[in-house]
Amino acid sequence: MKTTYRIDFAEELKKCVRCGECRASCPIFSESKREPDSPRGRLALVKLLQDGKIEASAELSEKLYGCLLCKTCAVNCPSGVITDEIVVGVRDYLEDVLDKNIVKRALLKGFLTRPALLQASFSLVKLYQKTGLNDVLTRSKLIDHLPETMSAGAKILPDVSKRPARGRIPEVVKPYGEKRFRVAYFLGCATNLIYPDVAVTGVDVLARHGCEVITPAIQCCGMPHLAYGDTDTMVQMAKNNMKVLLETQADAIVTDCSSCSATLAESYQKLFEPGTDEYNQAIELSSKVYDLSKFLMEKTGVQPGPNPVNVVVTYHDPCHLKRGQNVFKQPRELLKAIPGVEFREMKEADRCCGSAGSFSIMHHELSMKVLERKISNIITAKAEVVATSCPTCTMQLSYGMKCHGLSGQVVHPVQLLAKTYSKIKN
Amino acid sequence: MSKQSKLVEDMQALLGAEKVISSKLERYTYTYDSSFLSQLNEYYPDVVVCPMSTEDVQKIMRYAYQHEIPVTPRGAGSGQTGGSVAVKGGIVLDLSGWTDIVEIDESNMQVVVRPGIVHADLNVALSPYGLFFPPDPGSSKMATIGGMVGNNASGLRAVKFGNTGQYVLGLEVVLPDGEVMKTGGLHSRALKSVSGINLTSLYVGSEGTLGVITQIRLKILPKPPVRGILLTLFSSLDDAAATVLEVFKNGIIPSGIEILDDSGIKAANKFQPDLKLPEAEAALFFEVTGSKAAVDFEGQQVKEIAEKRASSVEWATDAQRMAKLWQGRAVIGAASARVKVGSTRIFCGEDVCFPMARVPEALRRIKEIGAKHNTLVVIYGHIGDGNMHTAPIIDPLKPEEVEAAHRVADDIHQLALELEGTTTGEHGVGFTRSQFMEAEHGKALEIMRIIKDAIDPKGIMNPGKIWAER
Numbered sequence: 001m002k003t004t005y006r007i008d009f010a011e012e013l014k015k016c017v018r019c020g021e022c023r024a025s026c027p028i029f030s031e032s033k034r035e036p037d038s039p040r041g042r043l044a045l046v047k048l049l050q051d052g053k054i055e056a057s058a059e060l061s062e063k064l065y066g067c068l069l070c071k072t073c074a075v076n077c078p079s080g081v082i083t084d085e086i087v088v089g090v091r092d093y094l095e096d097v098l099d100k101n102i103v104k105r106a107l108l109k110g111f112l113t114r115p116a117l118l119q120a121s122f123s124l125v126k127l128y129q130k131t132g133l134n135d136v137l138t139r140s141k142l143i144d145h146l147p148e149t150m151s152a153g154a155k156i157l158p159d160v161s162k163r164p165a166r167g168r169i170p171e172v173v174k175p176y177g178e179k180r181f182r183v184a185y186f187l188g189c190a191t192n193l194i195y196p197d198v199a200v201t202g203v204d205v206l207a208r209h210g211c212e213v214i215t216p217a218i219q220c221c222g223m224p225h226l227a228y229g230d231t232d233t234m235v236q237m238a239k240n241n242m243k244v245l246l247e248t249q250a251d252a253i254v255t256d257c258s259s260c261s262a263t264l265a266e267s268y269q270k271l272f273e274p275g276t277d278e279y280n281q282a283i284e285l286s287s288k289v290y291d292l293s294k295f296l297m298e299k300t301g302v303q304p305g306p307n308p309v310n311v312v313v314t315y316h317d318p319c320h321l322k323r324g325q326n327v328f329k330q331p332r333e334l335l336k337a338i339p340g341v342e343f344r345e346m347k348e349a350d351r352c353c354g355s356a357g358s359f360s361i362m363h364h365e366l367s368m369k370v371l372e373r374k375i376s377n378i379i380t381a382k383a384e385v386v387a388t389s390c391p392t393c394t395m396q397l398s399y400g401m402k403c404h405g406l407s408g409q410v411v412h413p414v415q416l417l418a419k420t421y422s423k424i425k426n
Numbered sequence: 427m428s429k430q431s432k433l434v435e436d437m438q439a440l441l442g443a444e445k446v447i448s449s450k451l452e453r454y455t456y457t458y459d460s461s462f463l464s465q466l467n468e469y470y471p472d473v474v475v476c477p478m479s480t481e482d483v484q485k486i487m488r489y490a491y492q493h494e495i496p497v498t499p500r501g502a503g504s505g506q507t508g509g510s511v512a513v514k515g516g517i518v519l520d521l522s523g524w525t526d527i528v529e530i531d532e533s534n535m536q537v538v539v540r541p542g543i544v545h546a547d548l549n550v551a552l553s554p555y556g557l558f559f560p561p562d563p564g565s566s567k568m569a570t571i572g573g574m575v576g577n578n579a580s581g582l583r584a585v586k587f588g589n590t591g592q593y594v595l596g597l598e599v600v601l602p603d604g605e606v607m608k609t610g611g612l613h614s615r616a617l618k619s620v621s622g623i624n625l626t627s628l629y630v631g632s633e634g635t636l637g638v639i640t641q642i643r644l645k646i647l648p649k650p651p652v653r654g655i656l657l658t659l660f661s662s663l664d665d666a667a668a669t670v671l672e673v674f675k676n677g678i679i680p681s682g683i684e685i686l687d688d689s690g691i692k693a694a695n696k697f698q699p700d701l702k703l704p705e706a707e708a709a710l711f712f713e714v715t716g717s718k719a720a721v722d723f724e725g726q727q728v729k730e731i732a733e734k735r736a737s738s739v740e741w742a743t744d745a746q747r748m749a750k751l752w753q754g755r756a757v758i759g760a761a762s763a764r765v766k767v768g769s770t771r772i773f774c775g776e777d778v779c780f781p782m783a784r785v786p787e788a789l790r791r792i793k794e795i796g797a798k799h800n801t802l803v804v805i806y807g808h809i810g811d812g813n814m815h816t817a818p819i820i821d822p823l824k825p826e827e828v829e830a831a832h833r834v835a836d837d838i839h840q841l842a843l844e845l846e847g848t849t850t851g852e853h854g855v856g857f858t859r860s861q862f863m864e865a866e867h868g869k870a871l872e873i874m875r876i877i878k879d880a881i882d883p884k885g886i887m888n889p890g891k892i893w894a895e896r
Binding site: 015036040045054059060079 | 447452502522764821
């Protein structure tokens with residue numbers, strides 16, 4: 001199978017000994033309890049495809065799009081099978097060989113007939129249109145399937161009418177004191193549009209820690225395109241982003257979004273042949289990419305302000321941060337460094353919340369079951385605030401908490417840190 | 427309409443479409459378990475059904491009996507002998523979604539469960555009561571209790587706590603014709619019984635060939651309050667084996683005694699680098715459980731015995747370190763795949779069991795068999811009861827390596843019989859060992875067949891397992 005996303009299917013697939021250990025950790029399998037929905041089941045089907053025993057089909061596509069790409073199976077696999085990457089690779093292949101309408105129709109099976117889901121999906125489409133990611137859905141013809149009478153009321157999406165962060169953040173923000181680092185802030189689409197306050201706060205906090213912050217005009221990191229197998233578009237975005245980001249000559253590229261940092265640091269290098277200029281750029285970029293909490297903990301050191309934040313906080317690990325980048329201590333350390341914060345670990349803090357980008361729309365019922373377990377753990381932790389480092393996790397958790405009548409907020413760790421400072425600069 | 431389509435339609439009518447898996451693509455995911463042989467063949471079931479009640483199973487069995495359709499019960503499909511693979515097609519019963527705990531009877535120290543509950547999940551549920559189900563398979567996180575009963579599984583703690591069969595007090599079984607039977611007494615909550623012929627024991631380890639187990643009453647034990655693990659390293663396999671024997675001679679029965687050979691140590695370190703096991707020819711893990719005084723005393727005794735031969739000894743009582751050590755050993759079955767780049771571990775000839783006194787000889791001979799066929803064989807397992815796991819590491823894309831692995835498996839099975847052991851200590855026969863059954867059992871195999879024919883006269887229950895084709 002020829003794909004842009006570099007993966008040696010034969011070598012990776014033969015590592016699977018079919019022990020079934022992945023059944024124990026997969027959030028999707030734990031809800032469905034059916035082997036075709038397990039990582040082992042998906043790998044077996046990919047092996048059939050790789051061996052030429054089956055053709056690419058809508059049904060196969062549907063199975064592979066039933067994966068959250070949460071990496072839980074991969075990090076727990078005794079044999080070292082990188083199932084999520086194999087799934088990404090096959091989606092890339094399917095995008096090339098299948099009629100795209102067939103693929104997406106399969107995705108939408110059982111979804112277009114449900115008004116509640118349609119209603120929710122409208123908001124997602126609206127978001128995607130705003131983010132400039134609409135080509136994913138436009139090309140998929142999803143938009144054509146949405147009835148005009150659909151209500152504009154959002155279910156999962158919060159109000160997206162806030163002024164985007166781009167435009168609110170100056171192109172260059174000077175450090176409060178002496179300049180210690182030059183930082184390029186990678187402003188992700190979801191943060192920019194849905195949670196602009198996170199970016200505004202993040203940039204300000206960096207400036208308070210001696211960073212000169214520039215916010216370059218980048219494109220989407222490409223994660224949604226990668227997840228939908230549209231690597232051709234992603235390659236163009238990656239080339240553009242690498243050029244723009246490296247030209248800033250920043251010491252570090254920092255983002256508040258775990259999906260963006262994972263894509264920049266890990267996925268770009270999988271798109272280019274080793275030895276090419278682009279590959280070398282991707283490697284160079286990777287070495288400079290930081291999650292915001294990690295940068296603050298490891299590079300600047302956290303300096304909270306004098307005002308205590310008297311709340312009980314728990315933390316939800318985004319999949320792409322914990323399992324994708326091994327970043328899980330830093331956000332917790334940051335929270336614990338905030339005066340007044342009582343940190344309380346929740347059970348299964350690193351279990352996927354079921355958001356996974358648009359998974360919560362495309363596989364709504366399944367996603368809600370996965371979310372239910374997370375919310376139950378949040379309730380047990382009796383925390384007033386849930387902190388997390390991913391806008392789509394924030395969206396999903398906020399929705400789950402709202403459904404359960406919980407009043408607690410979901411915030412980025414840096415938003416709590418910001419509360420410790422006096423509101424007047426310096 | 428094809429026969430297969432008719433079967434699917436009838437199952438949907440009987441159970442509802444949501445409990446029926448029919449597409450060829452999805453059915454493919456039921457053609458395998460961990461056994462290498464099941465991955466070389468494609469044994470498609472005609473339909474997969476997911477029953478959620480005894481009545482569901484009865485409906486399926488009545489239909490199958492009437493139409494003489496093979497039925498293969500299946501749990502997690504984590505077995506290693508093809509036991510849950512439908513070699514004759516027909517119906518696969520995926521019981522892994524039927525996970526109910528019917529009752530935890532704390533005061534009578536027993537639990538009643540449905541077959542699909544996963545071993546680790548059961549013990550999580552029992553933990554608040556201070557109770558546990560002691561058998562501890564390496565596949566604890568995915569293996570179902572139904573599968574454990576069907577194969578009489580054991581695992582890492584069999585030395586002290588024995589195998590699954592020792593804990594099964596009674597079963598609800600749907601017979602091949604759809605009738606329901608309860609073994610161990612219709613209403614009994616007794617912890618032991620010699621009332622009548624022991625049908626519970628007959629069904630334990632029968633691998634789904636005599637009916638479908640739909641409910642299980644298990645004896646459970648108080649969870650030992652304290653635990654310690656002694657990790658010992660040896661420069662020779664013989665020294666490791668001699669240490670085990672000396673521990674027993676001193677009247678100590680640890681709850682588990684596990685071994686990793688040099689390759690197994692490497693694999694464990696590759697899977698969990700922070701384990702930091704030193705290089706050695708063999709590593710032994712002694713698990714001691716009980717009261718604090720007993721654990722301290724026995725741990726010290728085992729340590730002193732081990733120090734006579736060991737190159738390194740570590741006594742761990744920290745919960746995190748113990749969990750890492752035990753987990754590192756438990757997953758080595760699959761983690762062995764990491765020991766050689768470009769190769770993987772396959773499951774064939776993997777759970778032979780030797781008499782304790784002949785374990786050192788067995789370990790040497792297994793190494794020789796690997797060398798003879800130019801195949802790396804990782805050795806690990808339950809040395810405390812002679813149950814050794816042997817993992818051929820091959821590139822499955824190279825036919826010559828596959829062929830060599832088959833020869834390794836044959837020789838290892840033959841070795842087990844030659845050394846007065848058995849071809850399978852805990853994984854079962856399935857279809858991967860059936861060719862050795864006659865040599866192992868002689869006349870007894872014939873009697874087993876007579877029992878099978880009496881209970882399942884149409885031969886619909888899991889055909890092609892235990893007995894080689896006639």
